[in-house]
Amino acid sequence: MAFDAHTEVSDETLLVLYGNGDRVAARSLTLRLGPLAYRVALRMLGDRAEAEDLAQEALLRLWKIAPDWRTGEAKVSTWMYRVVTNLATDRLRRRRGVGLDEAPEVADGAASALEQMIDADRAQALQMALEQLPARQRQAVILRHLEGLSNPEIAEAMEIGVEAVESLTARGKRALAALLEGKREELGYGHD
DSSP states (O other), rough: OOTTOOOOOOOHHHHHHTTTTTTHHHHHHHHHHHHHHHHHHHHHHHHHHHHHHHHHHHHHHHHHHHHHOOSSSSSSHHHHHHHHHHHHHHHHTTTTTTTOOOOOOOOOTSHHHHHHHHHHHHHHHHHHHHHHHHHHHHHHHHHIIOOOOOHHHHHHHHSSSSHHHHHHHHHHHHHHHHHHOOOOTTTTTOOO
16 A cells, blocks of 8 residues: 555554554655654754654654554654653753754745844754753643644643643743843844
């Protein structure tokens, strides 16, 4: 059966098919979940090469559990968010005290050079501020405000209650606002 990343087949169905030996299903699921894993890892780690390694590690873990996947217990994407954030947290703990390489996100080619510089500065400032948050707040803020997950999805991914998610995201947003407070003009917001 031929699949692509845009078919109506669910992630769970693709994972079960892969668990039963369907390599095409694995490719389709990789095209769907690989970018998700990379984005979250990059935002948590701030390093493109390390984010690629972590995304591959998360996908390998998914392939290992595929034959034993219990249908209906969790969404595959939620499982992936949980694994990626846990792996990133472990890596951050191991390198505590070591500076992170800041890598701004790639700007759209249609933007002017000035817009690209402003966007890069803003992305770098956000990344640096995110890195200063406690790990659980950083996870909640990334999953909610950068990945667009709902509070119940985040609660499942982080294995906590919805109220705890709400508290973590609120505290994380306040902390980010405080960290970025004096930088409005420097980041090009002073002209608005």
